[in-house]
Amino acid sequence: MLLDWSRIKTIFILTFLVLDIFLAIQYYQKRSSDQFDTIAESSIEEQLKENDITYVSLPKNSLKESYISGNSKDFSKKVMEDRKGQDIETYKDVLQSRLKKPVPIAKTNKIPFLENFVKEYIWNGGSYRYCQIDQNSKTIYFCQTYKDRLIYNIESSVVEIKYNDKNEIYAYRQRYLENLKEMVDKKNIQEALPAIKAIENLFVKDELKPSDRITKVDFGYYTVIPLSTGVKFIAPAWHIVVNEQQDYFVNAIEGQIIKIDKEQWSE
Known part of the structure; x- marks a missing residue:
């Protein structure tokens, strides 16, 4: 019995020793990883500073996201219900409207005015939010939203509002994605790349030049794989604007970069 107890004590001591070593290794690896992440993040910030590249305040909270799909x-x-004072034509996934009487755009508080216009004149207008304006083509873009985030894709989910030289809205074109849903279970949703990592991807790919200004950073979605069936696979993405004119979308899960020229917003 004494011998058995001695063996048991030895087994316990060895077990706790192995456990202590395992925990020590885990602690060291986590500490090293945290230190590496801090160094890497500081490194890109220092490189941006050295190149006189500035950026707006970045979101700090971590995000867990997944691809979504829709058609x-x-x-x-x-059969679209009659919209007030409009001549409407439909072409499968496109609805086009010409107003019988142009609507003057308010000189002040333009965004709230446009938001009210979209809700009043456009089918399911509450699903869209102001996106941007192209003064060259005299087009105002409203992007569809999912979970209150913009889906940036002119070919599938945008309202294009046309105005004339008198600043009057005279027509619009609408596209809409329906049956939007996440493609994985909530337990399998991945942590998204932080905003600074998306900027680092642009820097590493030589998309950022000395003295560039990153003037906008926000989180939304961008279509990556449209299929002939009408289904769209849509990636969570960081929308980054450089010098107030160049749009980039950085896949927030895999890091790929999509560069959008201004002309593509006017197609």
């Missing part, structure tokens, strides 16, 4: 709405399959 283009077929407007031709639904």
Whole structure:
């Protein structure tokens, strides 16, 4: 019995020794990883500073996101209700409207005015939010939203509002994605790249030049794989604007970069 107790004590001592070593290794690895992450983050910030590249305040909270999917709405399959003072034509996934009487754009508080216009004149207008304006083509863009985030894709989910030289809205074109849903279970949702990592990707790929200004950083979605069936696979993405004119979308899960020229917003 005494011998058995001695063996048991030895086994306990060895077990706790192995456990202590394992925990020590885990602690060291985590500490080293944290230190590496801090060094890497500081490094990109220092490199941006050395190149006189400035950026707006970045979101600090971590995000867990997944790809989403949806399909283009077929407007031709639904008899659209008469919209106030509009001549409407539908072409499968596109609805086009010409106002019988142009609507003057307010000189002040333009964004709230436009938001009210979209809700009043456009089918399911509450699903869209102001995106940007192209003064060259006289087009105002409203992007569809998912979970209150913009889906940036002119080919599938945008309202294009046209105005004339008198600043009057005279027509619009609408596209819409329906049946939007996440493609994985909540337990499998991945942690998104932080905003500084998305900027680092641009810097490493030589998309940022000395003295560039990053003038906008926000989180949304961008279509990556449109299929002939109308289904769109949509990636969570960081929308980064450089010098107030160049748009980039950085896949927030895999890091790929999509560069959008101004002309693409006017197609």
